[in-house]
Amino acid sequence: MSRSGRLCRVVFCALVAGALLFSVLTPARSGELVTLRFSNWHLVEDVWGRSLREAINIFESRNPGIRITPEPISYAEKEPRYQAECAARRMPDVVKLHNFSLAMFFELGCAADLTPFVQRKGPGFLKTWYEFPLKMLTYRGRLMAMPDDFQSIVLIYNQELFRAAGLDPKRPPRTWTEFLEYSRRLTRDVDGDGRIDQWGFSIPASKNPGLPLRIMPIVWSFGADFITEDGRRSAMNTPEFREAFRFIVELATVHKVVPPGVTTFGPQDVRIQMAQRRIAMKIGSAWSYPIVNALNPQLNAAQVLEAAPVPVGRRRITAAWLDAWVMSPHTRYPEEAWKFIEFLTSKEIEKKFFEDNRVISSRKDVNTLPMVRTDKFSRVIVAELEHARLEPFIKEWPEIFDAFATALQEAITGAKPAERALLDAHTRVEEILARRR
Structure with a gap:
């Protein structure tokens, strides 16, 4: 091959590599269909799995440019798999983790900083949530996850x-x-x-x-x-x-x-x-x-x-018990991933999760609803939060x-x-x- 031919080949390979890198790192263009990978251990359960898939259908109907791909995983397998995927920069866009392992994921750099998204919502946005879960999900002054369930044992x-x-x-x-x-x-x-x-x-x-x-x-x-x-x-x-x-x-x-x-x-x-x-x-x-x-x-x-x-x-x-929604630090679509997390933690969907699964929310405006206050199980669980602590x-x-x-x-x-x-x-x-x- 001539010197000019070798040069053209090198330039061509560089252009292809650059194009691939650009496609990975750039956000979705207007009109482009975005697919988010969503992993949650509840997807393997009958009651919870049905509830989550119904929520996904609601989200997709309101956001026709975004598709959610569920990735079921067992409760025991989630931490090692997510760690391996994070190391390979392939962690699902949105995952759910329990307090048991959140500190480890924060220290490993396996959670995106949600602070900029929250700040855009205004100073009163987080007042809807209990202060304690938010404090536990703050790492080095940055909010690294959005709280979901918060309940006593x-x-x-x-x-x-x-x-x-x-x-x-x-x-x-x-x-x-x-x-x-x-x-x-x-x-x-x-x-x-x-x-x-x-x-x-x-x-x-x-x-x-x-x-x-x-x-x-x-x-x-x-x-x-x-x-x-x-x-x-x-x-x-x-x-x-x-x-x-x-x-x-x-x-x-x-x-x-x-x-x-x-x-x-x-x-x-x-x-x-x-x-x-x-x-x-x-x-x-x-x-x-x-x-x-x-x-x-x-x-x-x-x-x-x-x-x-x-x-x-x-x-x-x-x-x-405290669990939270985590965004992958390597997601190609941070805006869309945040939109999905915001939807999952909305009053509407947290209310749905209580109706379907009887889990207690981290949102104060959900736990004051009559259906929560009058439920015989929820009354005890909410009352015992006063005596509860995390690991x-x-x-x-x-x-x-x-x-x-x-x-x-x-x-x-x-x-x-x-x-x-x-x-x-x-x-x-x-x-x-x-x-x-």
């Missing part, structure tokens, strides 16, 4: 099973001592074949992102915590933590008030157990009864199930809780004595937090 129980066991369904257990007594009475051989077929309680004790929400209220109420207040040391070696750990483990190993195989259960397994009347109590929140009802409409979950505050130990406390907002939190979950499984299965398992977890957490010191 409560005790969900079956009133009919309470009555059958001679318990007053209007008086749920108020302390962990009462809870254990109730659990024993609710663990029964219902069909008389000599084998236990109903248990007082169940918990998803496999390694899954839903476990912290069910464990933290118990640990905290015993006066314990996972890490010290300054976030620099493990607090899993205190007498209070050892007492809480022993209480949780012995529900399975000594009192046997949870179904066998508890270390293999995920949240949906526990919901199925409640739908099938195999358990009387579980820890959950606003999403519990719509999902349980969908699993077994004959249960009539809205009437049969009831919500109550989590039992009290040394202090009255529970966990808060530690540090990027190491998933690792820290994984150490605890390992110890819990080892202790329940007998792989290690409970004291040894917990000490090993404490040592591992110390090593994790040493990176922060």
Whole structure:
């Protein structure tokens, strides 16, 4: 090839590369159809998935130039997949994340700064939302996500099973001592074949992102915590933590008030157990009864199930659930992605999500609607927000809780004595937090 031919080839390749780069980085032109990738674990669920797809249809009908491509993902898979996609600059345009992992995504640079979009809406735009969720979603002075659900964790129980066991369904257990007594009475051989077929309680004790929400209220109420207040040391070696750990483990190993195989259960397994009347109590929140009802409409979950505050130990406390909408930092269409996030967090759609799924909004103007204030589940969940707190907002939190979950499984299965398992977890957490010191 001649020198001039080689030069033309180099120039041509450069022009093609430049055109491709331009197409990736430039925003959509007027009239161009924009496709946004939207990923959310609720898309795999029947009730929630239908609600989200209806919302997408409403959005697309009002925005004919934008198409939403749903990308379902499991609750457990979302963090590792989104991290990998973010590293490859291929993260979906809009995703939903739980507080469990938001700090990690903010620190990794896997969330777009929403501050400029909010500022364009005017100074009063954010006044509609509770201050606490907004504070938790602010990183280095910038708003990195828009809040969605904000609700407390409560005790969900079956009133009919309470009555059958001679318990007053209007008086749920108020302390962990009462809870254990109730659990024993609710663990029964219902069909008389000599084998236990109903248990007082169940918990998803496999390694899954839903476990912290069910464990933290118990640990905290015993006066314990996972890490010290300054976030620099493990607090899993205190007498209070050892007492809480022993209480949780012995529900399975000594009192046997949870179904066998508890270390293999995920949240949906526990919901199925409640739908099938195999358990009387579980820890959950606003999403519990719509999902349980969908699993077994004959249960009539809205009437049969009831919500109550989590039992009290040394202090009255529970966990808060907060999730939020995150925009990919690499989206080609930030304006359209913001328009979709603004739609998802609007009063209209947050009201729809309550009607469909009974989840409590981060918007004050939704939670003051009569339908929310008069709902028997929502009344308890909103009231308990006063006593709720979030898990530690540090990027190491998933690792820290994984150490605890390992110890819990080892202790329940007998792989290690409970004291040894917990000490090993404490040592591992110390090593994790040493990176922060």
